[in-house]
Amino acid sequence: MKIPFTKMHGLGNNYIYIDLFHTDLPEERLSELAVKMSNPNTGIGSDGMILIHPAEKAEVGMRIFNKDGSEGMNCGNGLRCTAKYVYETGIVNTKEFSIQTKANVVHAIVKVNRDKEVEEVTIDMGEPILQREQIPMLGEAGTKVINEPFQIADEILHVTAVSMGNPHVVTMVDAIDEAPLTTLGPIMEKDERFPEGVNAEFIEVVSDEELHFRVWERGSGITEACGTGACAAVVAATLNNKVTKGKKVIVHLAGGDLVIEWKEDDHIWMTGGAETIASGIFYA
Numbered sequence: 681m682k683i684p685f686t687k688m689h690g691l692g693n694n695y696i697y698i699d700l701f702h703t704d705l706p707e708e709r710l711s712e713l714a715v716k717m718s719n720p721n722t723g724i725g726s727d728g729m730i731l732i733h734p735a736e737k738a739e740v741g742m743r744i745f746n747k748d749g750s751e752g753m754n755c756g757n758g759l760r761c762t763a764k765y766v767y768e769t770g771i772v773n774t775k776e777f778s779i780q781t782k783a784n785v786v787h788a789i790v791k792v793n794r795d796k797e798v799e800e801v802t803i804d805m806g807e808p809i810l811q812r813e814q815i816p817m818l819g820e821a822g823t824k825v826i827n828e829p830f831q832i833a834d835e836i837l838h839v840t841a842v843s844m845g846n847p848h849v850v851t852m853v854d855a856i857d858e859a860p861l862t863t864l865g866p867i868m869e870k871d872e873r874f875p876e877g878v879n880a881e882f883i884e885v886v887s888d889e890e891l892h893f894r895v896w897e898r899g900s901g902i903t904e905a906c907g908t909g910a911c912a913a914v915v916a917a918t919l920n921n922k923v924t925k926g927k928k929v930i931v932h933l934a935g936g937d938l939v940i941e942w943k944e945d946d947h948i949w950m951t952g953g954a955e956t957i958a959s960g961i962f963y964a
Contacts, residue, residue: 681964685717686765687724687957690757692904692935694957695744696726697761700733701771709964711749717962718747724962727900730758732765738778738785740766746899754783754845756907756938760801760954763788767798779803783845802951805908808915808942809843817841817849818873825849826919832864832871840916844948846898847878848912852920856884856892865896879906883913885922892932904935911948914940 683705686697696717698705705713714729716722728746735741742762744752759779766772767790776789784806791800813821825841830849840850849868853859859882868880877898884892893913895906910931917923928941938952 683713683962683964684959685724685962686959687726688761688765688954689935689957690760690905690907690952690954691933691938693755693757693906694726694904695728695730695755695758695761696724696962697730697732697765699765699769699771700731705731710743710745711751713964714745714747715749716964727897727903728752730755730762732762732771735780738780739772740777741780743782746897748899750899751782752846752899754781754908756803756805756844756909756911756950757905757952757954759786759788759803759907760950760952763790763801763803764798764954764956767792768796781845798954800951801954802949803907805844805911805948805950807946808912808948809845810841810915810919812841815841815843815847815878816875817847817878818875824919826916830873832867835860835864837864840919841878842912842915844908844911846908847874847876848881848909849874849878850881850883850913850916852917852922853882853884856882856894859884859894861894861896861902865902869896869898879909879912881906881909881913881916883917885917886932888923889927890930890932891917891923894934905933905938907938907950907952910938910940911942911950914942915948918942 731743787804830839
């Protein structure tokens with residue numbers, strides 16, 4: 681099977697994109713293909729595979745498969761890259777349009793240069809989910825997880841849990857370079873208190889308008905960036921009275937910066953870049 685693909689990245693968070701408007705893939709092979717394509721030694725190498733497809737509730741749809749073959753619910757960097765792809769290839773012909781994920785439908789706005797290339801994308805990520813059972817996280821239903829003691833291995837962290845259509849647990853640290861990303865990240869991802877697994881974020885609050893951020897992503901491990909995680913980080917910092925709701929916050933990820941704004945209507949807006957790396961044919 682010959683599969684046309686485009687590799688793209690948002691702040692270094694890179695995926696293999698397959699256009700199902702023009703290509704057919706068998707459903708039963710999707711997880712296998714994600715694993716094969718993501719392998720840097722025998723495949724292309726990526727954080728996973730994203731399918732761009734026709735949708736019932738939006739102009740386009742997006743499905744995310746992590747590099748371990750599991751299917752994700754949402755991906756902020758993937759949304760920005762998808763928006764760039766569908767505009768530049770003519771799948772959509774307006775600068776504002778909607779994208780449907782397994783989690784929800786979001787609104788995208790592209791900023792275009794003179795050559796009709798997308799330079800920047802803004803996404804209305806919707807409202808964060810804070811109810812414990814909806815994240816989901818075990819514990820008393822109807823409660824929120826804000827600065828809650830959380831014993832993991834031999835340490836007690838204080839965590840805030842947020843869902844952006846996918847689950848996140850955020851821990852504040854004094855210095856981002858000392859965050860226990862590699863030691864506690866993989867343990868937190870699979871902790872039994874999160875029945876569906878979780879993305880583990882560590883943040884350092886620099887000021888009312890600036891955060892440092894690192895992430896261990898569910899199904900992918902350490903990645904350069906996580907758009908939904910950056911949104912969750914700003915929500916967590918706000919709930920812990922470290923930043924002010926309604927202000928734009930610059931989140932410094934390993935791969936670059938995102939601007940996140942949790943507006944007074946509770947919608948979270950994410951702005952950042954998206955880049956095309958290469959296109960080609962994958963032989964499966």
